[in-house]
Amino acid sequence: RKEVEQDPGPFNVPEGATVAFNCTYSNSASQSFFWYRQDCRKEPKLLMSVYSSGNEDGRFTAQLNRASQYISLLIRDSKLSDSATYLCAVNTLTAGNNRKLIWGLGTSLAVNP
Amino acid sequence: DAMVIQNPRYQVTQFGKPVTLSCSQTLNHNVMYWYQQKSSQAPKLLFHYYDKDFNNEADTPDNFQSRRPNTSFCFLDIRSPGLGDAAMYLCATSRDGLASRQQYFGPGTRLTVT
Numbered sequence: 001r002k003e004v005e006q007d008p009g010p011f012n013v014p015e016g017a018t019v020a021f022n023c024t025y026s027n028s029a030s031q032s033f034f035w036y037r038q039d040c041r042k043e044p045k046l047l048m049s050v051y052s053s054g055n056e057d058g059r060f061t062a063q064l065n066r067a068s069q070y071i072s073l074l075i076r077d078s079k080l081s082d083s084a085t086y087l088c089a090v091n092t093l094t095a096g097n098n099r100k101l102i103w104g105l106g107t108s109l110a111v112n113p
Numbered sequence: 114d115a116m117v118i119q120n121p122r123y124q125v126t127q128f129g130k131p132v133t134l135s136c137s138q139t140l141n142h143n144v145m146y147w148y149q150q151k152s153s154q155a156p157k158l159l160f161h162y163y164d165k166d167f168n169n170e171a172d173t174p175d176n177f178q179s180r181r182p183n184t185s186f187c188f189l190d191i192r193s194p195g196l197g198d199a200a201m202y203l204c205a206t207s208r209d210g211l212a213s214r215q216q217y218f219g220p221g222t223r224l225t226v227t
Binding site: 004031032034041042043044045046049087091099100101103104105106 | 153154155156158201203210213215216217218219220221223
């Protein structure tokens with residue numbers, strides 16, 4: 001099982017739709033969780049950190065479920081400009097007792113007019 | 114604006130010809146990372162520096178080396194690039210090693226090996 005797994009894409013949705021992505025992680029010792037957005041051939045950019053209580057930023061809502069070991073990202077009222085790949089990143093304690101970000105493969109979202 | 118800068122943005126090198134990619138940051142962050150990202154794959158951490166302390170990932174080939182001469186600059190050296198090393202190389206920084214810290218990425222250097 002991969003350490004961090006994301007929904008397989010691509011997601012094709014019409015403008016205005018609500019879309020949700022999930023990301024599961026295998027290491028229960030994981031401490032911090034992030035959603036990054038990556039546009040084609042560009043660098044990842046932080047979209048949201050994910051807090052235990054859940055957090056919202058405009059049209060974006062992130063949730064953490066520690067018991068089931070997953071995080072989610074909800075995008076409401078999708079815009080064309082939301083088209084991108086969404087990467088889940090989990091800060092995890094490794095076997096060597098080091099902390100590192102483990103990345104999912106990303107979920108591709110295409111918002112269509 | 115404070116930022117992470119990578120040069121060059123695009124690099125073409127020949128098979129076996131050493132190449133150096135550079136990264137600089139004006140954020141005054143303690144930690145600098147080098148990632149390799151291939152198409153449709155997750156970023157793969159190669160190594161990172163916490164201040165001057167170098168931390169290599171166990172699966173990073175010896176062909177990849179790094180230098181951090183000061184807080185602001187970090188270099189990635191590929192001693193003998195192979196065709197499989199063609200990728201986007203991303204430099205990132207974080208203020209410190211705390212789990213909650215986000216990483217800030219540079220725009221990347223896209224490496225082509227001919």
